[in-house]
Amino acid sequence: MSSSRSEATRTGRGESGESDPLRPDDHADSADAGDAGRRGAASARLGVVGWLRWGWRQLTSMRTALVLLLLLAIAAIPGSIVPQRTADPNGVTQWRTDNPDLYPVLDGLQLFDVYTSVWFSAIYILLFISLIGCVIPRTKHHWNAMKARPPRTPVRLSRLDDHVETVVELPRDADAGAVAADAVALAEAQLRSSGYRVERYDTGTTASVSAERGYLRETGNLVFHGALVGVLLSVGIGGGLTYTGQTVITEGDSFVNSIGLGYTSFNPGRFVDVENLSPYALTLDRFDVTYTALGEAGQGQAGDFAAHLTVTEPGQQPHPGVVRVNHPLELAGDRIYLMGNGYAPTITVRDAAGEIVFREDVEFLPQDANMTSLGVVKVPDGLPEQMGLVGFFYPSAASLHSGALTSAFGDLLNPVLTLDVYVGDLGIDDGTPRSVYALDTGGMEQLTGRAIDVDSLELAPGDTVDLPNGLGTVTFEDATADGAPEAVKRYVSLSVHRDVGAPFVLVFAILALAGLLAALFVPRRRLWVKATPETTATGAEALRIEYAGLARGEDPAIAAAVADLARSHGAAVADVLGSDDRPVPDGPASDPDPKVD
Amino acid sequence: MPDSGLSLEDVSFLLVWTAVAIYALAFIAYAVDLARRSDLAVKAKDAAQPSAGQRVLVGATASTAGSGRGGAGSAIDEMRAQEAAALADLEAPLGARKRYVWARIGTSLTVLGFLFHLGGDVLRGIAAGRVPWANNYEFALTGTLLIVAVYLAVLLRYDLRFLGSFITGLVAVFLGGAALAFHVDVTPLADPLKSVWLVIHVFVASLATAFLALAFALSVLQLLQERRERLAQSSSLAAAGPASAAEAAPAADAPDARGRMRFLRTIPSADALESLAYRFAIIGFIFWTFTLIAGSIWANDAWGRYWGFDTKEVWTFVIWVLYAGYIHARATRGWRGSRSAWLSIVGFSAVLFNFVIVNMFFKGLHAYSGLS
Numbered sequence A: 001m002s003s004s005r006s007e008a009t010r011t012g013r014g015e016s017g018e019s020d021p022l023r024p025d026d027h028a029d030s031a032d033a034g035d036a037g038r039r040g041a042a043s044a045r046l047g048v049v050g051w052l053r054w055g056w057r058q059l060t061s062m063r064t065a066l067v068l069l070l071l072l073a074i075a076a077i078p079g080s081i082v083p084q085r086t087a088d089p090n091g092v093t094q095w096r097t098d099n100p101d102l103y104p105v106l107d108g109l110q111l112f113d114v115y116t117s118v119w120f121s122a123i124y125i126l127l128f129i130s131l132i133g134c135v136i137p138r139t140k141h142h143w144n145a146m147k148a149r150p151p152r153t154p155v156r157l158s159r160l161d162d163h164v165e166t167v168v169e170l171p172r173d174a175d176a177g178a179v180a181a182d183a184v185a186l187a188e189a190q191l192r193s194s195g196y197r198v199e200r201y202d203t204g205t206t207a208s209v210s211a212e213r214g215y216l217r218e219t220g221n222l223v224f225h226g227a228l229v230g231v232l233l234s235v236g237i238g239g240g241l242t243y244t245g246q247t248v249i250t251e252g253d254s255f256v257n258s259i260g261l262g263y264t265s266f267n268p269g270r271f272v273d274v275e276n277l278s279p280y281a282l283t284l285d286r287f288d289v290t291y292t293a294l295g296e297a298g299q300g301q302a303g304d305f306a307a308h309l310t311v312t313e314p315g316q317q318p319h320p321g322v323v324r325v326n327h328p329l330e331l332a333g334d335r336i337y338l339m340g341n342g343y344a345p346t347i348t349v350r351d352a353a354g355e356i357v358f359r360e361d362v363e364f365l366p367q368d369a370n371m372t373s374l375g376v377v378k379v380p381d382g383l384p385e386q387m388g389l390v391g392f393f394y395p396s397a398a399s400l401h402s403g404a405l406t407s408a409f410g411d412l413l414n415p416v417l418t419l420d421v422y423v424g425d426l427g428i429d430d431g432t433p434r435s436v437y438a439l440d441t442g443g444m445e446q447l448t449g450r451a452i453d454v455d456s457l458e459l460a461p462g463d464t465v466d467l468p469n470g471l472g473t474v475t476f477e478d479a480t481a482d483g484a485p486e487a488v489k490r491y492v493s494l495s496v497h498r499d500v501g502a503p504f505v506l507v508f509a510i511l512a513l514a515g516l517l518a519a520l521f522v523p524r525r526r527l528w529v530k531a532t533p534e535t536t537a538t539g540a541e542a543l544r545i546e547y548a549g550l551a552r553g554e555d556p557a558i559a560a561a562v563a564d565l566a567r568s569h570g571a572a573v574a575d576v577l578g579s580d581d582r583p584v585p586d587g588p589a590s591d592p593d594p595k596v597d
Numbered sequence B: 001m002p003d004s005g006l007s008l009e010d011v012s013f014l015l016v017w018t019a020v021a022i023y024a025l026a027f028i029a030y031a032v033d034l035a036r037r038s039d040l041a042v043k044a045k046d047a048a049q050p051s052a053g054q055r056v057l058v059g060a061t062a063s064t065a066g067s068g069r070g071g072a073g074s075a076i077d078e079m080r081a082q083e084a085a086a087l088a089d090l091e092a093p094l095g096a097r098k099r100y101v102w103a104r105i106g107t108s109l110t111v112l113g114f115l116f117h118l119g120g121d122v123l124r125g126i127a128a129g130r131v132p133w134a135n136n137y138e139f140a141l142t143g144t145l146l147i148v149a150v151y152l153a154v155l156l157r158y159d160l161r162f163l164g165s166f167i168t169g170l171v172a173v174f175l176g177g178a179a180l181a182f183h184v185d186v187t188p189l190a191d192p193l194k195s196v197w198l199v200i201h202v203f204v205a206s207l208a209t210a211f212l213a214l215a216f217a218l219s220v221l222q223l224l225q226e227r228r229e230r231l232a233q234s235s236s237l238a239a240a241g242p243a244s245a246a247e248a249a250p251a252a253d254a255p256d257a258r259g260r261m262r263f264l265r266t267i268p269s270a271d272a273l274e275s276l277a278y279r280f281a282i283i284g285f286i287f288w289t290f291t292l293i294a295g296s297i298w299a300n301d302a303w304g305r306y307w308g309f310d311t312k313e314v315w316t317f318v319i320w321v322l323y324a325g326y327i328h329a330r331a332t333r334g335w336r337g338s339r340s341a342w343l344s345i346v347g348f349s350a351v352l353f354n355f356v357i358v359n360m361f362f363k364g365l366h367a368y369s370g371l372s
C-alpha cells in the first residue's frame, strides 16, 4: 500500500512543477498553501473583487462541497419521519388531527414539504453551484492536459516513494550514451504499448522517458459530476412537461383522455398543453384478481391483478390492452398504471311510486385486506327530502361474535351490502365541493343503523328492500343480469403519466455510474525511466537505470507497476545486450533483482 | 412432504439455526485469536528485546535524567516496524500467511457455517419457488450470507482474519435476530415484488452492504490504531523533553501497554487501514449507486414514478450522500484520517438503521418486510 498518495504527490509536485488534474485549493493533494494566509491577504488588501473571489473560492472548495453534502443528508431525514404532502397527503391530515398544536409550527418550517422547502432547496442549489463552479475550470484544465506532453523527468527520481534502480555493467568497448538511448527507447516502446503517453527527455548522455496514463480517471470524474447536473436539469425541466392524472373506471365503463371528461384529478407541469392531450379512450372489460385460498400460506392475499381494457385511438381499430402491476400500458407516449381496485355495487333507488330516482355503479373504497368497503350514495332530488346512504360492502360476509358483519375474504363468496339511511340536508346545494366518498351527516337525521338501534338495511345481490318512513325502495342489482361477469362489478383506479424527463434522468444516471467507475478504478499515474552512464568503483563502464512512479490519486497498484516495469524492462535490456554478442553482464540486469530504495 | 413432518422450509430454518451456532463458535475462536496473537507477538518481541512499553519507560527515565531521546524515538520506530510487518502480513499471499491457530479454526468454522447458511438460503428459495429475498427475514438471510461470502472471498486476497470476530459476530447476531424476530412462513409474492428488479436491486443492495461492512470494521480499527499511534507519539514527546512530559500521556497509558487491545500490534498502520477501508467503501458505493438507479427504474414500473421520497428512498439517498461525503472527505485536506473514518462509521450505521429500524417502524410504500 505504498499509495500513501499525499506524500507521493507532494514529493512529485516539488519535482515536476505543476498540478494536474486541477483540484480545489483544499484538496488533500494540492500543495499546502494554507488558505488562512490567503484569507488574511484578501481581507487586508483586496477590495470587493477580492472578497468576491475569496467567497467564490470558498464556495467551490472541497470543504464546502463536503459540508453541503453532509447537510443534504441530514436535511433529507425529517422527510422520512414526518409525513409528506406529496407522498402521503392523508398522513399529513392525520398528523394535523393528532397534533393540532404542533402542526402550525412544523408547517411553518415546511416540514411537510421537506423536499421543496426553502432550506432543502438552498442546500442543493448551493451544492450544485459549487459543483458547476468546480467542474468548469477543471474541465478546461483537463482538456488542455489531454493535449499536453507528459511532464519533464524529475531530476532526482530517487526522491519519489516508488523508485527502483539497477546498475548494468557494460562491455568495455560500449558507447554508454548510445546504450542508454537504446535502453530508454526500449522502455518507451514498452510503455507505449501498455497504453502510456510517452515523451523523451534526453540531456547529454543521460536518456529518459516520461510516461503518463489514466486521463480517463479525471474524465470519469468530470463526467460523473457533469451527469449529476444533467440529472438535476432533467428532473427540473422534465417536471414542467410532466403530467399525472387519476381516473376510476368500472367494468363496462369508459375513460376518455381529456381533462374535462375523464379525470378525477389531474396535475400538469407548468408547460403542459392541457387542451391537447392524446385523444384516446379506454374501456374496462374485466378486472382479474386471484386470492390465495383459505387454508394456504398467505391465505386471502390478493395478486395477479390485471385490468383488461379495450383501447380506442383515433384512426385505429379498437384493440385490447392489459395493465398489470409492474407492467404499465404504454399508449401514445403516456404510461398507464394500475393503482387500485375495488367493488362498485350497482344500486337503484325508487321513490314511493316506483320511479327510479337513482341508479349507479357506486365505487366503494376498500377498508381492509379482505375488501370490507365503504361507499356513499347521495340522492339529492326525487324524494320528499334529500337522502344519503352510507354503505358497507362485504364481499364475503361473516358475522363476528358481536353480531356485526365483517368480510372474511376478498373475493365474492357471500356478497352483502348494508346501508344506513340519512335524510336532511346533503350540504351540496350551496356549491361547496364535497367528496363523493364521504357524507357530511351534520345536518341530517339518521333513520337506520347501530347508533340509533335500528337495524341497517341488509341486501344480497338481486335484493330489494323498503326504505324507512315509506320513502321508497332500494335495490342491490345483480350485475350478471346485465351480462357482467360477476354479481358485483369491480372498478380500477388508473393513473395516467407522461414523464418527459425520465428517460433523460436515466441516461444521465447511467453516465454518472460509468463516470464513477472510471473515476474510482482507473489508475492515473506517471512513470519515468532514466538511464545514466556511470563508472563503477572498479572502473568499469556501467548504466544506472532508474524506474520511478507517481500516483495521481488513489492507486494501490503503483508500487507493483514500477516493479513490473523494472522487471520487464530489465529483461529486455539484458536480451538486447546479450543478442549483440556482447558479454552478458552479470549482476542485476541479467537477473533483475531490483534494489528498492 | 406430508409424512416426514419436515417441510423444506423447516429444514431451511434448522440449517439457519445451525449456521448461527457455528458462526457463534467462529466468533469465539476469532476472539481467542485476537487475544492470543498479541501475546504471541509480545512474546516474540520479548524474547529478542524489551517490549515497546518498557522501552518507552526506559526512554522517559533516561530523558528526565537529561540523556536525550534515543529510547523514545526507537519506540515509535518499533511501532512503525510492527505496522510495516503487519502490512506485509496483510498482503501476504495465501500460502505465506502467519499461522495463527485460532484464526485458522475461526476461518474453518466460518466456512462451515457458510455452507449451512447457504444450504438454508437455497432451500428457502426452493420452498418459496423464487429468490430467497422478498421479506425482512429473507433479506437478513441473504444479506448476511453475502457478508460472509464477501469476507471469505476477500480473505483470498488479503489476510483480514483480524476482522473475523467482527464479521462472524455481526452475522451471528443479525441472522439469529432475524430468525427470532423476523421469521415468517413462505407466502406468495405480492404483485409489486414480481419483477426482475427484485432479483437485481435487492441482491446488489446486499452486496453493497457486505463491502460497506468491511469498510466500517476497518474504519473502527483505523480509529483505534490512530489513537495508539497518537499516544505513542505524545509519550515520545514526553520522553523528548522534560518540559512537555507533564502534559503528555505517560506511555503506560497506551492501550496496548495496558494489556487491552494488544492485538493492535499485529495490525497495520492507521494509514494503511484507511486506504483499505476506502477501497472497500468505493466498491460498496458503486454497488449502492447501482441499487439506487435500479430501484428508481423499478419504482417507475411499479408506482408510476421513479422517485417520490418514500421513506425507504429517502434513506437510500441519505446513505448514498453520506458515502459521497466520505469519499470527498478522503480528498479534503483536514478531513482525511479520523474524520473520514467517522463518516464511514456513520454511513454504515445508517445502512443498519435503514435495514432494521426503517423496515420495521417507518411507514411507506416499501411495506414488504412481511411483518405486521
Ligand code: HEM
Residues within 6 Å of the ligand: A023, A024, A027, A059, A060, A061, A062, A065, A069, A127, A128, A130, A131, A132, A134, A135, A220, A221, A222, A224, A225, A228, A516, A519, A520, A553, B324, B327, B328, B331
Ligand atoms: C451533488 C454533489 C456531489 C456529489 C454527489 C459528489 C460525489 C462525488 C463522488 C462520488 C466522488 C468520487 C468519484 C471520483 O473520485 O471521481 C467525487 C469526487 C470528487 N468531487 Fe464530488 N460530488 C459532488 C459535488 C462536488 C463539488 C461541489 C465539488 C467541488 C468543490 C466536487 C469535487 C470533487 C473532487 C475534486 C473529486 C475528486 C476527489 C479525489 O481526488 O478523489 N464534488 N465526488
